[in-house]
Amino acid sequence: MSRYPKGYVKPTDSCDSCLAWGDFSGGLCPACYMFGRSHEAATCVGCLRVQPLKWGYCRLCWCQARINGRTAEADVRARLGAIGHHQLFFVGLHYRRGSAPVVARRGGGRGAIKKPPPAPAWHSNAGWRQLPLFGQVPRDYGRLDPTAADLASPWLAWAKYLAYQLAEARGWGRGIRIAVNRGLAIVLTEYVEGDVIRQSEIFTPLRALDLRFGHTTTVLEEMGIFLDDSEPSFERWLAERLEGLAPGIAAEAERWIRALHGGGPRSLPRQQSTVWLYLNGARPALLGWSEIRPPAGGDPRGRPRSPQDPARPPPPRPTRLPAFVVRLGQAFRRDLPQPHQSHQGRPERVQRAPTARACPDRPLRRSRRHPQPRD
Template sequence: MIMRDWRNRKPPTSCPYCHSWGPSPQTLCGGCHNWRSNHEMGQCTGCGRTVPIFKGDRYRGYCRLCRHQARLEAGDYHTPLMPYLQALSGHHQLFLANMDRALSVMRPHGNRRGQPRSKPAAVRLTLPEDEQLELFEPPARDFTRFRTKEHAEYTAPWVLYTTQIAARLSEARGWSAEVTQRTRRGLVILMSSYPGFGRLRRSEVMPLHARQLPVERVCDVLEEIGLLIDDRAAALDLWLDRALSGLASGIRSDVLIWINELRHGTPRRRPRQERTIHAAVPYVRPLLEHWSQSYDHLREVTKDDLHESIKPLTGTPRRHTILALRSLFGCLKRRKVIFRNPAARLRPGGTLDRARVPLDQAELDLAIKRAGTPTHRIILVLAAIHALRRKAICLLTLEDVDLANRRMTVNDHTRPLDHVTARAIQEYLDYRRQRWPNTANPHLLITQQTAHETQPVSLFWVGKHFRGLPATLERLRVDRHLDEALANGADPLHLAIVFGMSDTTAVRYATAARRIMEESASRLGGELEA
């Protein structure tokens, strides 16, 4: 039996609803047939005919023919159609049935007459240099009641300007069409009621999350033109409020003086990283809580109190607690908050050499088994074969990897690529190209969030793939150093050349390798004697 196309069963006719010309198995074309089943009959606002009209809030009161004409006037499928629907003059361009979307794909850079589409005139707006200062903080604007049909101003200068900036950022950073369209929608909501002066707070933009709009991309556009004020509280401040909540007010103020010096530095001291504060505060917090029960200020703490507090501590906790106390009381003495420094003669002792032992084969097999995606595998080979730290993995860029010459550059140190690493990188690049084909992020590893930015991935994201396993990224890196040292006679010079490490670090790993070899030799000798 020969199956014939349904288009050949009936001569082409004109659809009574949209007037499109073409073959159809029914009285209506396919588009109007579905339109009639989903919408109600009524009088169209544009053409005045009694046909099925749009019943939603977006294009309420207009028929399918008017919507098609407005889309032709707009030129693409991403521009809001309401301004074009309101400007219809009653004349419509006839079209072929089921061909409107196909023709738009065939002519992506031209209008319906095949001519180059005219670009809208570039709009350049700047904020006034002299701004009126605010006497009080105005309440945040409520965008939950925003209605596109009633409140959208598509021809407003600031709406046109911000959408142009969004288009430029979209092309530069490789945003997808969906992200670009939703960003434009968020900008229309924000800038339709913008008075033309003042800056927007990030807290005012955050309610766009409820509309499923990309707040981060909208903030990127506003930050590009200097229209955004980031009024979010710093994460470190929120963490400090929780960490110092149980202290006496005087002791808390003394500790904040020390923390502010660590964060911002002084003319003679460089500012420290936030992770230094995160590491130092937990060591002194139990002591500060104990002193808060008896004292109101740290100037009342004596040298005997310090010795009594650190007496139960041993090993690494004792060393780090003494270092944090010396830093705390030294800062207060320099600021003349205390009269004498009770921690001046505390000595933390030498650096403890941690025992470095290689991983068992079962632990390595479990880590390899867990790496089931291209992202997991590339992180595994970078840590287990090239002994890269998490920060080095995050900062690795596409320019650092040369697959053609089998070379990779890490911290200005070029190393050869083995077959396993090259295959893992090639597999990940294929996965990255397939999932984010238009991304402009120069880093090798990207996520769904950083694919639309130029920032590297976070340290937490890199480490979470092997969290909970005995073979963490840090242990994989240490195991690789020990394996190289054991294979080449514990030569520190060889380790420094291969991994680009410092001389002191190379000596420590060589010493650990010699100790492992001596223990293995003594254990083997004991077995032979037995």
């Protein structure tokens, strides 16, 4: 049976345990109800009331110790023992992140103290430097131990300062900053002025250590010591798609695809997906044309061989062109000038006046639509 009759609304009241004022059902607020389920009741040391206790103090004393902890940095037990009064509050407006107060760090806020920004550093322009006797020798960054990195290098100090400025401008997170500093420490160890750091040499080592390759190369580009020697993906894709075509057909197809990809004097570059679609659609037809070749040692005009010649394989079946290639050829044929036409473009239809055939035996017949008027 319910404690209150049907339709009864409990008025706003104060909690019997923490004395908080608000709307709730029953005699205890939800926080005190859950607090009492996990603690046994006894006499409180602070307020001398019989309430559920934690470390000998009720929930009201714990709330007051939390409020005192915002202004005084002391031990929790010392704040509990110094309680002389209680500050009342409303239900649901107290601090919800645990009953034990957290000591605020110096300067405000919570958590660990942030590290100071790196000291400003710039590239020192030396008046002279010793030119190398030989060219730059390729380096194997994968054999370098990350713990043996040179952290006192002036190049690393300059790189860290640039990385800090880029992180502040572009919003890099803490994890990205740490990964970039680690990558710069590995790459710039034993670096000599005048050398160039190539992408092909540092891509695999940085990815093996799960470091930020793109952010690290951004800092190196800002320093002016990075060289992107990687082959573009478009070049690899084009070489794979042109494989198997005849040399002449492959050359013309490559010229066409490069004009679509890079644009021309009177055309804009197309999207990469459009270029892929065009070449993938025309490749079956180009392969078919590449297979149609004159037989070895035979007549390129296709005349029959003599019976003494070896048997010739049957000619390949004609390959059907894609629909868009056929329509493209029709459009070019319609718009381009023809040799037998004296004007440019598609010829216009010439309207001729209707003529009647004359017969010597009979007079001309008049049209039924326009009869001759009677006299």
